[in-house]
Amino acid sequence: MSTTAEQATFDTLEADEVLLEARGVTMRFGGLVAVDGVDLTVRAGEIVGLIGPNGAGKTTFFNCLTGLYKPTSGVVSFAGRPLRPRPRAVVRAGMARTFQNIRLFQNMTALENVMVGRYCRTSAGPLTSIVRGPKFRREEAETRARAQELLEFVGMPDVADTLARNLPYGDQRRLEVARALATDPQLLLLDEPTAGMNPQETRQAEVLIQRIRQTGLAVVVIEHDMRFIFNLCDRVLCLVRGSVLVEGTPEEVQSDPRVIEAYIGTSADEPDETGSTPEDGAPRA
Amino acid sequence: MRRPQIVTDERRRRHGGTGWLVALVGAVVLVGAPYLPWAYGDEAMDDMTYLGGPSPTQFLGLALGAALLVCLLAARFLVPRLPAARRRWFAWHTGASAVATGALAFQAVVVVAVALELGGLVNVEYGGWIALAGALLAFAGTRLLVPERTATLGRVHSPGWLVIVVIAVVMLGSLLLIAHALDEDDPGVFIALLVFVGAAVVLVLRVGLGGWFSSQTARFRPVLVMAAFLVAFAFPFTQDGSNANMSIATQVLIFAATALGLNIVVGLAGLLDLGYIAFLGAGAFVAAILSGSAFSAVGWNPPFIVTVLISGVVASVLGLIIGSPTLRVSGDYLAIVTLAFGEIFRLVMINLDGNDGPDLTNGSNGIPNIPDLNLLGFDFGEPHVILGVEIPRFANYYFLLLVLIGLVIVVFANLNRSRIGRGWVAIREDEKAAEAMGVNVFGLKLFAFAGGAFLAGVAGAVKAHHDISVTPDQYVFLESAFLLAAVVLGGMGTILGVLVGATLLRLMPEKLRFFDEYRLLAFGLLLVVMMRFRPEGLIASRRRQLEFHEDDEELAAHTGETPPGAGRVEPEGAR
Structure with missing residues (x-):
């Protein structure tokens, strides 16, 4: 599923070469410290899980990585080069994301949605677009073919002409993945890809992410579904109140008493001062 | 957004026959009324004072009435005789509703225009009132018809020559129409003409021809565009x-x-x-x-x-x-x-x-x-003979x-x-x-x-x-x-x-x-x-x-x- 150009990039990358390196990423909103000095290293081909109770700052951290927020302090670098906190620069560097609440272009067809993802990898300008020059036609055909290919890759070859808003929920999530893949990323950030899915759809999502990894991409995934996380991830970070509580293999994190405490709440002698209810963020193991 | 429903589907089913009859009477009146005088003064619109000789504007009213008549008769007598596959080609009832609404708007414009141009509703002669009454009957009657869901004519594949002939006719018609409309100096006649064109277009769309036109001409998009430009270029010659x-x-x-x-x-x-x-x-x-x-x-x-x-x-x-x-x-x-x-x-x-x-x-x-x-030597300030x-x-x-x-x-x-x-x-x-x-x-x-x-x-x-x-x-x-x-x-x-x-x-x-x-x-x-x-x-x-x-x-x-x-x-x- 990779283009030749992308393949070339991968050939130059060592298997355990560092793709994404975030050092001391901090995001303050006024007095609130949403993300507090988080370090994250992702190597090529790795699947990293990001867990933590609601409000722990996982999505904010994603927004810092992808340039939607400009971090208050900290450095994010990608494939050895520092990243400017601009969404476009991030996408061009090779990092794409999906959203926690699906943000498809609802009134565009599935194919058009994916084609928008190709925007940053194409360059037909106004002039060639207006006169329908050879460059425009070549690029347009390529874009279309690639978008269809990606729809097939995520397992929905027949929905090209269906409006995004008419797709069932699970398909909308998959379409978002296809759209992100269209930007030719080396690293995919998935924000709760199975939220609201039934067990069968969750299983399909798992298979899809495995297949994405097989094509050589690294994946960082925010999830609450523990089984999903432990089936997939090479490494798991648990984020609590903006900072990394535990980092390790799924087994280590799963058995760590601090993680359980952060999710389920504290024992009786140490009352939970935030008073948060664990229902929403509780692990669905 | 909910609209209040006066005419429910239930009522339509029960009184559809009555509605058809009322609308038919209205349509016949609309066709006949243009032969009666509509105004007492000949300055109003384009002289509608004659008995038995409709003015161009009155002919437009007649055309709307005739279209309604065709819709009603086709729905009742033509559709049952067609093979099942063709019965839903046209949405006759939907078209009848549209054209009746258009006819009502048309007659209302005529009455108002006559009143304004001659100074008072007394200047509307009996023919004008009869036409308005006919339009009202038609409007009320068509409300009771059960509308077809959709016309399927858009899915019918027609031979290319037919599509091109239709494009040519449509373009020629619009050329003549534009030339005619621009020559019209009387405001009442102009507005009535606009209303007529609007009613005709809506009728064509609703009855199913619009769907046919847009799906068939999709194949001949360049022909359509070229024809439109040709018509536009031809306009000065008229x-x-x-x-x-x-x-x-x-x-x-x-x-x-x-x-x-x-x-x-x-x-x-x-x-x-x-x-x-x-x-x-x-x-x-x-x-x-x-x-x-x-x-x-x-x-x-x-x-x-x-x-x-x-x-x-x-x-x-x-x-x-x-x-x-x-x-x-x-x-x-x-x-x-x-x-x-x-x-x-x-x-x-x-x-x-x-x-x-x-x-x-x-x-x-x-x-x-x-x-x-x-x-290039072409002086835009001078008239040329082409x-x-x-x-x-x-x-x-x-x-x-x-x-x-x-x-x-x-x-x-x-x-x-x-x-x-x-x-x-x-x-x-x-x-x-x-x-x-x-x-x-x-x-x-x-x-x-x-x-x-x-x-x-x-x-x-x-x-x-x-x-x-x-x-x-x-x-x-x-x-x-x-x-x-x-x-x-x-x-x-x-x-x-x-x-x-x-x-x-x-x-x-x-x-x-x-x-x-x-x-x-x-x-x-x-x-x-x-x-x-x-x-x-x-x-x-x-x-x-x-x-x-x-x-x-x-x-x-x-x-x-x-x-x-x-x-x-x-x-x-x-x-």
Whole structure:
């Protein structure tokens, strides 16, 4: 599923070469410290899980990585080069994301949605677009073919002409993945890809992410579904109140008493001062 | 949004037969009434005082009645005899409802026009009342008919020659209609004609022919476009060398070309620009200054091609200057800044008079005596004889403007169906998501803004020569508002819609001079009504229609399959 150009990039990358390196990423909103000095290293081909109770700052951290927020302090670098906190620069560097609440272009067809993802990898300008020059036609055909290919890759070859808003929920999530893949990323950030899915759809999502990894991409995934996380991830970070509580293999994190405490709440002698209810963020193991 | 339902489906089923009969009586009355006198004075409309001799306007009423009769009879007697597969080709009942509504509006306009033109309802003779009563009967009766769901004619495949013949007939018909309508001096007759055309178009769409036309002509899109341009080119030849109508036609074309440029900004990129007229003005002033007019402060007089390009570039540079700081913020701010920009432009042009600033524009007097264009030895100021028909001055500009409009249409349509157009849609749909997918949001907005300004500048350059003089007071806010109204009324994001909107908005004030004082009131009302009932405009782009009806599942479900029977939903920018 990779283009030749992308393949070339991968050939130059060592298997355990560092793709994404975030050092001391901090995001303050006024007095609130949403993300507090988080370090994250992702190597090529790795699947990293990001867990933590609601409000722990996982999505904010994603927004810092992808340039939607400009971090208050900290450095994010990608494939050895520092990243400017601009969404476009991030996408061009090779990092794409999906959203926690699906943000498809609802009134565009599935194919058009994916084609928008190709925007940053194409360059037909106004002039060639207006006169329908050879460059425009070549690029347009390529874009279309690639978008269809990606729809097939995520397992929905027949929905090209269906409006995004008419797709069932699970398909909308998959379409978002296809759209992100269209930007030719080396690293995919998935924000709760199975939220609201039934067990069968969750299983399909798992298979899809495995297949994405097989094509050589690294994946960082925010999830609450523990089984999903432990089936997939090479490494798991648990984020609590903006900072990394535990980092390790799924087994280590799963058995760590601090993680359980952060999710389920504290024992009786140490009352939970935030008073948060664990229902929403509780692990669905 | 729930509308109160007086006529329920249940009542329709029970009283459908009665309704049909009532409507039939109404239709017969409508056909007969034109042979009776409608007015007591012959000054009203086009002399409707004769018994047994209908005037042209009365014939229009007759035609509506006849169409209704055909619909009703076909629904009752023709459909049951057809093989099952063909029974749902036409939506006869839906068509009957539409044409009855049109007939009622038509008769009401006639009665009101007679009353206004002769001074009182007493001047309406019995025939007029009978026709109105017939229309009321027809209207009431057709409400009780059970409407067909959709007409399936759109899915029927017809031979190519038939489609091309139909295209030719439609185009020829519209040519004759436009020529006829422009010659109509009586405001009442003009409005009645508009209502008739509206009713006829809605009838054709509803009864199923519209769906057939749009699905069949999709195969012959180039033929359709060429035919439309051919008709437009043929129009001056119907005018016998008269300048009067050509002057109106050129004004319509200038207005339409500018509105199409604005439609790129508003309809495609989704940016609200309330000062667009300033870009037209910038182009016009640049062209005037470089025209070699004795009143121009600059002596340089380059060839027109160069002038046009300079006009466009100056306008787009202005667009960049205004756009680059403001396009980073969201819609409302842009609207306010562009509104202010329009005013600033006008004031600057007034002040560049040598007293308050450098002498460039002659202040509020503007630049008069702009010479006519002379392209490759073709003098636009002189009448020419082509194919034995005299082509007067305005007709020369008309041809030039047609070329310009063709250019704008190509730019509009091709940008829309490209990577850039997809980017614009994505920005309109969800700016944050578009940004996160790597779309150059700021760059695309700026391009739309500057590109739209360029087109307006080019149109302005032609306008300067067409108008002979350029003054700052031609470029006031009201003109921007009318441009925007043309886009919104016609249909944001469509070509045909904006052409229709611009034509209506420019033609109506010309034809309804007596109405001048109430012009703004009427347009205000019109826009309010449009916003309530059809916010996507007269001719809607499919995507815009979806955007305006977010919760309409049925509408969304239809797209992506064969076009719905009504056929009024056009793919975006397809025309």
